[in-house]
Amino acid sequence: MIEMFTSLIETISALVTFVINTIQSLISLIVNIPMYLAVVTNAINVLPYFILPFALAFVTLVIVQYILNRRPD
Numbered sequence: 001m002i003e004m005f006t007s008l009i010e011t012i013s014a015l016v017t018f019v020i021n022t023i024q025s026l027i028s029l030i031v032n033i034p035m036y037l038a039v040v041t042n043a044i045n046v047l048p049y050f051i052l053p054f055a056l057a058f059v060t061l062v063i064v065q066y067i068l069n070r071r072p073d
Helices: 002-045 052-068
Strands: none
Touching: 002 052
16 A cells, blocks of 8 residues: 555656656757857858858758658647
8 A cells, every 4th residue: 555655656756857857948948049049040141152042941941841740649
C-alpha cells in the first residue's frame, strides 16, 4: 500500500518537473528569439548582392517545406 503511494508521488513529481522544464524552455526560446533573428539578419547582410536573392529563396523554400511537412497526428 505504501509502495503505491510512493510511486504515485514519484509520478506526480515527474509530471510537475516536466511541466516546469517545458515552461522554462519556452521562456528561454522566447527570450532568445531576438538574438536568433539578429544572427540570421547579420548573416544575410554580409552576403554579396548577386547571391542574396538565391539565399532568401532557399530560406523561404525551407520554411514552406517545414510548414507543409507538419502533420497533425
